[in-house]
Amino acid sequence: MSGLGQYKDRVEELKLRMACSFTLNDSNILLKRTKERKARIKDSLFTFSSTHPYIKELSEMISTDETQVMKLVLCNDPRIKAILARRRIEKIGEKSKLARVIPFEGRQPFSFVDPVLVIQDIKIRQMAIKWRRNIIGLSKICTVCNNLFRRSHVRRCNLIPDDMDLDELLNEKDYELFYEMMLLVQSKLRSPTRPIPS
Numbered sequence: 509m510s511g512l513g514q515y516k517d518r519v520e521e522l523k524l525r526m527a528c529s530f531t532l533n534d535s536n537i538l539l540k541r542t543k544e545r546k547a548r549i550k551d552s553l554f555t556f557s558s559t560h561p562y563i564k565e566l567s568e569m570i571s572t573d574e575t576q577v578m579k580l581v582l583c584n585d586p587r588i589k590a591i592l593a594r595r596r597i598e599k600i601g602e603k604s605k606l607a608r609v610i611p612f613e614g615r616q617p618f619s620f621v622d623p624v625l626v627i628q629d630i631k632i633r634q635m636a637i638k639w640r641r642n643i644i645g646l647s648k649i650c651t652v653c654n655n656l657f658r659r660s661h662v663r664r665c666n667l668i669p670d671d672m673d674l675d676e677l678l679n680e681k682d683y684e685l686f687y688e689m690m691l692l693v694q695s696k697l698r699s700p701t702r703p704i705p706s
């Protein structure tokens with residue numbers, strides 16, 4: 509939901525920024541303090557050479573030359589930010605179903621968080637976050653099939669009309685209807701009865 513991505517991918521982006529800075533700016537304070545200058549640094553962790561294929565790929569994606577791309581990286585150009593964010597969010601999507609159900613295009617501009625985090629109405633926001641995090645109806649029983657409730661029951665047990673999809677309603681920002689559908693789901697859940705002690 510946060511769009512932050514994995515720690516190692518954020519470190520990669522930081523490395524990219526440092527590489528661009530080293531390459532473009534000879535007066536960089538870290539370079540000044542280094543006795544052996546650019547030629548040596550090129551072989552170190554933060555080198556342009558190690559990120560060169562990445563720079564090349566970025567320059568092809570936005571149709572500009574590599575020097576210009578490095579300048580855009582350093583000035584936080586929105587196009588570069590979006591490319592990097594998409595990449596890191598897609599990587600999470602390989603492991604997390606949640607990241608996959610939130611379309612990149614629908615995320616908040618520039619922070620890339622799931623827009624449900626900023627829904628104005630607090631009761632709808634809380635409900636939406638619980639749904640996204642899969643903690644709605646925890647330990648409740650689905651009254652249609654009398655089994656422990658899971659998200660899949662919404663469809664399988666027809667808890668809401670066929671043409672409704674709760675994640676799609678959120679993605680389309682149809683929050684009032686989402687809330688109405690969630691109340692409908694909750695009305696079909698019950699608390700488990702305690703087992704009778706023997």
Ligand SMILES: [Zn+2]
Nearest residue numbers: 650653661665
């Ligand atoms: Zn069910």
